[in-house]
Amino acid sequence: MTEIGIGIIGGGYMGKAHAVAMSSVGAVFDTLLRPRLEMVCATTADRADQYRRAYGFARGTGDWRALVADPAVEAIIIAAPQELHCEIALAAFALGKPVLCEKPLGASLEDSHRMVEAAETSGAANMVAFNYIRTPASQFARKLIAGGEIGDLTWFRGEHTEDFYADPDAPATWRTQGMSNGTMGDLAPHMINAALALVGPIDEVMGAVETVHKTRPGTGGAQEVTNDDHAQIMCRFENGVMGHMYFSRIATGRKMGYAYEIMGTKGAIRFDQEDQNALWLYRAAGPEATRGFTRILTGPAHPDYLPFCQGPGHGTGYQDQIIIEARDFLTAIETGQPVWPCFRDGMHVNQIVAAAIASSAERRWRSVSSV
Amino acid sequence: MTEIGIGIIGGGYMGKAHAVAMSSVGAVFDTLLRPRLEMVCATTADRADQYRRAYGFARGTGDWRALVADPAVEAIIIAAPQELHCEIALAAFALGKPVLCEKPLGASLEDSHRMVEAAETSGAANMVAFNYIRTPASQFARKLIAGGEIGDLTWFRGEHTEDFYADPDAPATWRTQGMSNGTMGDLAPHMINAALALVGPIDEVMGAVETVHKTRPGTGGAQEVTNDDHAQIMCRFENGVMGHMYFSRIATGRKMGYAYEIMGTKGAIRFDQEDQNALWLYRAAGPEATRGFTRILTGPAHPDYLPFCQGPGHGTGYQDQIIIEARDFLTAIETGQPVWPCFRDGMHVNQIVAAAIASSAERRWRSVSSV
Amino acid sequence: MTEIGIGIIGGGYMGKAHAVAMSSVGAVFDTLLRPRLEMVCATTADRADQYRRAYGFARGTGDWRALVADPAVEAIIIAAPQELHCEIALAAFALGKPVLCEKPLGASLEDSHRMVEAAETSGAANMVAFNYIRTPASQFARKLIAGGEIGDLTWFRGEHTEDFYADPDAPATWRTQGMSNGTMGDLAPHMINAALALVGPIDEVMGAVETVHKTRPGTGGAQEVTNDDHAQIMCRFENGVMGHMYFSRIATGRKMGYAYEIMGTKGAIRFDQEDQNALWLYRAAGPEATRGFTRILTGPAHPDYLPFCQGPGHGTGYQDQIIIEARDFLTAIETGQPVWPCFRDGMHVNQIVAAAIASSAERRWRSVSSV
Amino acid sequence: MTEIGIGIIGGGYMGKAHAVAMSSVGAVFDTLLRPRLEMVCATTADRADQYRRAYGFARGTGDWRALVADPAVEAIIIAAPQELHCEIALAAFALGKPVLCEKPLGASLEDSHRMVEAAETSGAANMVAFNYIRTPASQFARKLIAGGEIGDLTWFRGEHTEDFYADPDAPATWRTQGMSNGTMGDLAPHMINAALALVGPIDEVMGAVETVHKTRPGTGGAQEVTNDDHAQIMCRFENGVMGHMYFSRIATGRKMGYAYEIMGTKGAIRFDQEDQNALWLYRAAGPEATRGFTRILTGPAHPDYLPFCQGPGHGTGYQDQIIIEARDFLTAIETGQPVWPCFRDGMHVNQIVAAAIASSAERRWRSVSSV
Ligand SMILES: NC(=O)C1=CN([C@@H]2O[C@H](COP(=O)(O)OP(=O)(O)OC[C@H]3O[C@@H](n4cnc5c(N)ncnc54)[C@H](O)[C@@H]3O)[C@@H](O)[C@H]2O)C=CC1
Ligand SMILES: NC(=O)C1=CN([C@@H]2O[C@H](COP(=O)(O)OP(=O)(O)OC[C@H]3O[C@@H](n4cnc5c(N)ncnc54)[C@H](O)[C@@H]3O)[C@@H](O)[C@H]2O)C=CC1
Ligand SMILES: NC(=O)C1=CN([C@@H]2O[C@H](COP(=O)(O)OP(=O)(O)OC[C@H]3O[C@@H](n4cnc5c(N)ncnc54)[C@H](O)[C@@H]3O)[C@@H](O)[C@H]2O)C=CC1
Ligand SMILES: NC(=O)C1=CN([C@@H]2O[C@H](COP(=O)(O)OP(=O)(O)OC[C@H]3O[C@@H](n4cnc5c(N)ncnc54)[C@H](O)[C@@H]3O)[C@@H](O)[C@H]2O)C=CC1
Incomplete structure (x- = not known):
């Protein structure tokens, strides 16, 4: 020690x-x-x-x-x-x-x-x-997919939606200035990183990035908003899977809408951060009459849960994710081994952000490697 | 009579x-x-x-x-x-x-x-x-939107997803032949119609239409599949709202995934046909501490529910939608007044299907009126 | 024919x-x-x-x-x-x-x-x-239990709760007069019947039956309410299982709270009529990490669903239960064979109602056969 | 400091x-x-x-x-x-x-x-x-009730259910010996404390306490189990409200079933620790057509949430409850003021446990003050 x-x-x-x-x-x-x-x-x-x-x-x-x-x-x-x-x-x-x-x-x-x-x-x-991506549930989702539990993937849908700017009268601040503070710059990276972790590298994207509320009340009258309120991208992963992502800061009613669904030939997974201690798993196996999505509550059987609590279903929270992250950072320092997601991984996320913004401006598909 | x-x-x-x-x-x-x-x-x-x-x-x-x-x-x-x-x-x-x-x-x-x-x-x-679109819940959603209950719309997401062809080994049939029997031809129209009803006319679309399982077992070996397994479209409504729709017959785990979420400046609505007697409504009003999505169970207070049952929450089912439809058809005949959706409305749906398919093939946005 | x-x-x-x-x-x-x-x-x-x-x-x-x-x-x-x-x-x-x-x-x-x-x-x-009890979901629950799918039963909890009299100012009517129109008389029988069907005969009960709002506005001033607003019973089934039921017409927020949960040594079942097309099944089998309650959507694989619709998850409603009942009545007439629940079954339900009311008055356990 | x-x-x-x-x-x-x-x-x-x-x-x-x-x-x-x-x-x-x-x-x-x-x-x-009881959600529930938000209470139902002993073959340990380690002794206190906090003091109880699996595999053959597997109590609060509680360590499928529902003349509240960041609130106000249970996600607007995270819906977990508790303990020390629940409050809980066990043995209602 x-x-x-x-x-x-x-x-x-x-x-x-x-x-x-x-x-x-x-x-x-x-x-x-x-x-x-x-x-x-x-x-x-x-x-x-x-x-x-x-x-x-x-x-x-x-x-x-x-x-x-x-x-x-x-x-x-x-x-x-x-x-x-x-x-x-x-x-x-x-x-x-x-x-x-x-x-x-x-x-x-x-x-x-x-x-x-x-x-x-x-x-x-x-x-x-x-x-x-470090919650026990999302770590477990990665493990299930990597282990082939849901077969070959066929579809990915992700979103990161919140509503802190849903009110058109919410005032202009530094948050409404500069692309890196907009939805694509600020919120999208979390879910793009999840997409890469869960499905794999992304080849090309087709984006639609938009500022819905073009001005907001500022000191001394209406002020122009210079970044995006919400954005969507269709994407194609390297392994052929098609996907879609949606990001928003004006998603009325959504507080922490970090959510994804992933379908495969043998099963499917659904997750919503607003119920972060549950992972929904469907398996196309056994008699039709007993199939359905299973709400799995995280517990000691799932990655990084036990150190927080010996009881299943007792749940971890936001702060616990940061603690898991801290552990991984310390491990990286201690072992000298790279830990995911390292800076290169973070750069790939920015690359996809840039490709989506370019694609939106040009109204055409853009390969990620082209930015 | x-x-x-x-x-x-x-x-x-x-x-x-x-x-x-x-x-x-x-x-x-x-x-x-x-x-x-x-x-x-x-x-x-x-x-x-x-x-x-x-x-x-x-x-x-x-x-x-x-x-x-x-x-x-x-x-x-x-x-x-x-x-x-x-x-x-x-x-x-x-x-x-x-x-x-x-x-x-x-x-x-x-x-x-x-x-x-x-x-x-x-x-x-x-x-x-x-x-x-004739369930009490979806009729009520239309009413809420039309009445301005959720303010100016900002986002629409819809899907019609089922999994009857999720198994790659499910055999080829007439269903796997001909665009009108594929996902865009056969499943998409329901949700496109809903989008038009809930949000309004669509101006342009950007589609991605795909056959995931290119062949399926047929009599005498593998047979080519000539229509699509799933498809997504980004769209722009006439009133400026941006949207997205996803259609699939290979959506593992989804049985009747006719679902939508609609956000507005004052509220939001979520619906999933797999829980057809509930409509989720969020209103950005009242103290922050008591806001959230309300699960409204359909009842006599909602359109066309009472004739089926006097008790709220007792619920209607698939067959009841067809009965409501029958009533509307009889009314149209009786009154000589057009009833929504008439053939022209149905044609608009086909137009969007065609535009999306064209857009996908050309990998660019297509205006609906251009097809 | x-x-x-x-x-x-x-x-x-x-x-x-x-x-x-x-x-x-x-x-x-x-x-x-x-x-x-x-x-x-x-x-x-x-x-x-x-x-x-x-x-x-x-x-x-x-x-x-x-x-x-x-x-x-x-x-x-x-x-x-x-x-x-x-x-x-x-x-x-x-x-x-x-x-x-x-x-x-x-x-x-x-x-x-x-x-x-x-x-x-x-x-x-x-x-x-x-x-x-004739919904596809509840019929399937019976089948699962009878088939031993959840092992030996250990606990039953049922309720029939509605809120049509939750408002203390709702006026007195014939509904507030006479025990057969109160909660025990009018609502309890449905769930008691379900308990008998799902678990088996009941040996003894301990009831607590209560009129919460003792008077209600009537024509010409406050009128006495002569029957019960809500009631609970603890019970012991013949097979040794312990149970509890709750009935209420003042259960604010509950519209069709016909709900039960049944635990066994190998699994558990949960059902709520407010989501009547879903049955939740837990099985204590397979790896701990993938266990959880599965939300099974009713479909052609479940009893009496297919005649209403070929698609799973499309759902049946209140009226469809009555149609299933009609079929059973016609079958009984046609075949001359008794059909469950016959009058004798209905009488057993009344017996439990009577025992619970007596038990409540005497504040002690009563055997069902003693009334 | x-x-x-x-x-x-x-x-x-x-x-x-x-x-x-x-x-x-x-x-x-x-x-x-x-x-x-x-x-x-x-x-x-x-x-x-x-x-x-x-x-x-x-x-x-x-x-x-x-x-x-x-x-x-x-x-x-x-x-x-x-x-x-x-x-x-x-x-x-x-x-x-x-x-x-x-x-x-x-x-x-x-x-x-x-x-x-x-x-x-x-x-x-x-x-x-x-x-x-210290989660932001349950603290908020107390506040809503105390503020009269759901009117006069009419019904309380609570449970503390887990399934760590659901398997009849789970071995005997110290946990299966001694009443203080059984379900009434070990699990019930949490929910009894909640009942007291949410509704008020309890006057009398009618208990049914039971050991379902009378022996369990021990070293050297079957060993007798000397405490209870599950238990239920009907109760009457001092303010006249009727209630019910259920406690179990054999509740197959339940991991952290600390759950309650409370009905009042103006609204209702539902909570389940397995989804600890949500509180469900129903209010009997406004048009019938938009009533329903609202799923409120905890956030900075709720007690003791903000110090953990600035974002609503991001969620707290089990460990965070203990941190809130630590804060309260430190405050008690610092201010010299008693903090709820103090030892006297804890003793009241034990009193109810004792009354319920006595009531079960005697098969009759017992006033809490009589033990
Ligand atoms: N992972 C996640 O869930 C979240 C990540 N973030 C990210 O965390 C970062 C910080 O964001 P917040 O904590 O929300 O911002 P904040 O505004 O709450 O805090 C920013 C802090 O930076 C300090 N700071 C600003 N300029 C500085 C300077 N020139 N020199 C030294 N200190 C300076 C400020 O004093 C302040 O303490 C951002 O990159 C943001 O994108 C933010 C929120 C959530
Ligand atoms: N609104 C909805 O929810 C649904 C709509 N549909 C639509 O309903 C239509 C029928 O589909 P399904 O009932 O599923 O098909 P189906 O295969 O179950 O029935 C088709 C019927 O058409 C009859 N038919 C076929 N060719 C004929 C001919 N030349 N002359 C006379 N009758 C002929 C067949 O005998 C059969 O009875 C399709 O347009 C389909 O897209 C289908 C399922 C659900
Ligand atoms: N299975 C279920 O889900 C439900 C069952 N019920 C039961 O159905 C029965 C009827 O209840 P509702 O339909 O709700 O009552 P309702 O008040 O809606 O209808 C009662 C009907 O009985 C008729 N009626 C009354 N006295 C009569 C008389 N002396 N001669 C001929 N007809 C007479 C009335 O004209 C009326 O049409 C009751 O036994 C009730 O408990 C009621 C509601 C739901
Ligand atoms: N609030 C909550 O959510 C929970 C409360 N508990 C309560 O916490 C207490 C401890 O339970 P657990 O932590 O689950 O038990 P545990 O078995 O995990 O830990 C007990 C600890 O006590 C120590 N200990 C035992 N005898 C001792 C002795 N004579 N002298 C010094 N140390 C001794 C052991 O070394 C061990 O570290 C119990 O009263 C239990 O009811 C337990 C679990 C959850």
Whole structure:
């Protein structure tokens, strides 16, 4: 058991989640590396100090470069806005420090390419924070598919839908500016990553990306919205499977609509994050009269559940995904082995985002490798 | 109360459903016109006679022209394969007889155009049998949307998915031959009709139509499948709403996956025919803490429910949709007023099918009016 | 194929349901006996005439004795209030005519005993209209249990809950007067019948029967309610299984809460009439990781589904249960064989009702045979 | 912010859960008191040392008295078997140390009485670990009821059902010995506590407590089972509401069946821990046509959700309940104010357990105050 000093840049939504995860991951998973909350960074030293006290870090700073450079900071978590991801990651890799970067990898595909190169040159552990795919249910879905339980896949449908911008009168903010903060930039990556994990690489896409509410109330009148409210893509996977994905921040009624259904020649799987402790499995076997979708409640028989609770059906939650992620990041550092999804995986996601946006603009299918 | 002589062509799946419906529609809805099961037609006189006895018709015939021409047959229901729809309808309209035609209207868009022309020339009642949209739940969904209950629409997703051909070893039959028997030809029309009813006319489509299992076991070895197993279309409605539809006969686990979700600025609606007596409604109103999708059970407060049962939540079934349809057909005949969906409406559906297939082949968006 | 003249006493909620059922049962099930709607009876000749025209009967009458005595009436359905069941049934059996009697069999246990005796003396077909147990799903549940699919039973929980009297300000009517119109008298019999069918005979009960809203607005001020709003019973089945049932007319939110769950050593079954086309089955078999409740949609593989529809998941509704019941009644007449549930079965239900009410008053367990 | 030294007795299922909770509660809730994992105790020093390393405690011990007496241990969590609860608690209170005790409070009602007395004499913080009632959903249910949202209550039904002993061949262990380890002793307390919290005090009960599988395979042949497999109680609350509860460890298919439904004159609530992030609310208001149960997903608008996640519908899990509990325990210590449920509340639960067992043996209603 060795201590490792953790530095987190950002102390907001995800910065806190990572801080909490790093506080408990050792006790949950009995990890070899034991995180020490060394330093937290925010836009100002004051804000950082508040985070420090609240989350229990040793130190706070208003300067992310100081955090990255600090010798006691041995691993870095980037939980700051997407525009900062690239610069921070490059600085960290320059010092050979491991990085766990929040999604999306880079704010642009170019950023992502640079980040992959830096990560691979440095040889340091690198990982992208696609937490949803780490629930026991979704891990189990991957296992079932990989094990051939539902046969050859024939169809994939995924969505990541929320409704935080469903109200046309919700005000303009930084969220309504810049493609990396729009639906394709910000929400789509989670589900695209799931699609790649569950089905395999994507060859080509046909996108339709749209800003439904073109202006929103801003300070001093209506302000133009410069990114997308929702988007859909039809896609073709390398293995021939056809698919569809839908992403939205205006999906009235949907709170955490990270959902997918996958059909195969021998079965089917359905999942909805709004009921994250259940996986629905259909198997085309046995007498017709007893076939149907089975609601499997996650439990100790499923991946990464037992460390959280010995009882089946007792359930894990959002924060637990981040703890599983923390364990994987620590394992990557400890073993020196790449852990999925690494930066290259995150870049592939950005590539699909870019191809879909291009396809939408050109109103034609685009191969992913063409962007 | 006046009797009306009904002739049904076909006594299979739908022929029987219409016969049963015509037997009970009077008692259920207290209709002015009271159907008399006059004549049924099948491929052979023998088969027709079996249907006659089973369903309680006065007479049977192996010749549909005889049925159409028979003076005691005052209204005609076409429940024969799609290839026959056009010819039969034309014969009936030539005699000025009302026609209720099973979906899809014509086996091809050309057929449909001819059928519309004949119908409109004759002035006789004409109606297409899109029964699913007639459930109390879906009728209520239409009403809610029309009444502005969910605000301005922003997104439509529909599907019609079944799994009767999910098994790759299911044998080739007439169902695997001819576009009008494939998924786009045979299943898609129901949901396209729903989309038009719920959201409005469709301007353009981007289709992806596919035969997943290219051959199937036939008599004397593998036989080529000449129509599609599943298909998806992205679409743009005239009112600007973006949408997506998916159709499949290989959707493992799905039995009657006629399902849709519709989002608007003030609410959302979800429906799945596999739970046909429930409509899910979300309203973006009231305190955040008590918002959520409400599972509304159909009851006497919903369209066309009460005649079937005085108790809410007691539920209607498949056959009841056909009875509602029968009532509407009788009303059309009685009042001389067109009833939705008439042949022209059915032709619009075929148009979208044709546009989607063309779009898929050309891999580009197609405007519906261009086919 | 032989015609049989049907007489129905009552043309309200259930009278209509039976009339519709008798109109279509022949076409649905291709029965040997073909019902002819001969006569309908209501409180007045006028009302009867309205029913006659609406439902398509040949004749109407305001005098049920005339109906019973009429030679063209060959089988009788009692769809009048419970207080009339006994007298009508006795008159019918005196003439040797078959009777289908709405639930509960008699308005009192004494009535039920007399009715059983008359039925058995006459030798005529006799049946009680417990329609809910005839859905394809519940029939299949019986089959699964009988086939040992869920092992030895260990627990039964049933309920029949509705909310038509949930509002304390709902006015007093005949429904709030007389034990046979209260929850135990009127609603409980359906679920008690289900318990007997699914698990077996009941030995003893411990009841708690209660009038929650002691008065209700009546004409001229508050009126006393003389029957029960809700009731629960703990019970012990002959085979040793322990159970519980709950009945309510004030179960806010419940519309058709006819629901049960049955556990066994090898599996479990759950059913809720509010989703009547689904049966949930759990089997304690196979790997732990894929166990769960399976939502089985009814289809042609389940009892009495196929005659209504060739497609699985398309669903049956309330009216279809009455059609299945009509088929069984016709079969009983035709074959001369008793059909379950006959009057004796209905009397057993009344016995349990009586035992539960007595138990509640005495606040102690009562054996069913002691009443 | 002050550190507080935590000592946990037991490092198994719940000992770990409390250790993890104490690791992260500070970061999650920004508590004033910040736990320091001071000491853990197990049956042997070796086992304790393993727990120490795994969960990150400073020290371990095989002697719980040493832990209780240790000056650096400032607050004690009892996560050892029920038989030990009393003795440990008494020792802790003798030193004036705060105690969080796992459920059930005492292994017997006598134990519980002694524990309450000791707690109240000492004046130290005391709390019982009924974690399930602390989910955001169940906290919100309490709030809705207290706020009159569903009107005057009319009915309560609760259950705590699991299936870990559903297999009759599951071997005998300490779990099958002693009433405090049976279903009434071990599982019932959670739901009884919920009933008290949601509805109010219970006046009298009528129980039926049963051992279904009388023997189980043990070392050297069949071994007698000396406690109960399942149990039901009918109950009457002080406010007049009638209720029912069912508890089972043989409820095939149920994993975490902590579920309740509560009806009132204006609405109803349904909850099932197997879908712990949803609360179902029905309100008898607005047009009949849009009424139904609403599935409310927990989110920042609900009690104690926001500290775990800023996004609604993202969900909390089992471990998070223990973190909320830890926060409440820390608050009790910090403020010196009693926190619900304190030891006296836990004793009331044991009282109901005892009354139900006595009632079952005597086959008659028992008032709770009579035990
Ligand atoms: N995996 C997931 O489920 C989620 C991921 N995210 C991702 O996490 C990242 C952070 O998002 P949120 O936590 O939601 O944002 P937030 O606005 O809640 O927090 C951002 C934090 O970054 C800090 N920050 C901003 N500029 C900085 C600078 N120049 N130097 C130092 N610190 C700076 C702020 O002080 C703040 O603490 C984003 O990349 C976002 O896409 C966000 C939400 C959910
Ligand atoms: N609305 C709905 O839910 C459904 C609609 N359909 C539609 O109903 C129509 C009939 O389909 P099914 O009933 O499933 O087919 P089916 O194969 O069960 O029955 C077809 C009937 O047509 C008769 N027929 C065939 N050729 C004939 C000829 N030349 N002359 C006279 N009769 C002839 C056959 O004897 C048979 O009775 C089709 O257009 C189909 O697309 C089918 C199933 C469901
Ligand atoms: N199986 C089921 O699901 C249901 C069964 N029932 C049962 O059906 C029976 C009838 O109930 P509803 O149809 O709901 O009542 P309703 O009030 O709707 O109809 C009662 C009918 O009986 C007729 N009637 C009353 N007194 C008569 C008399 N002296 N002579 C001739 N006709 C008379 C009335 O004219 C009326 O048509 C009852 O026994 C009830 O318990 C009722 C509802 C559902
Ligand atoms: N709130 C909840 O959801 C749950 C509560 N519980 C309760 O938690 C308590 C502990 O149960 P589990 O954690 O399931 O048991 P467990 O068997 O997993 O752990 C018991 C622990 O107590 C320790 N222990 C036993 N005897 C001891 C002694 N004489 N001295 C020191 N340590 C000793 C053992 O070493 C072990 O670490 C029980 O009271 C149980 O009822 C258990 C499971 C769930």
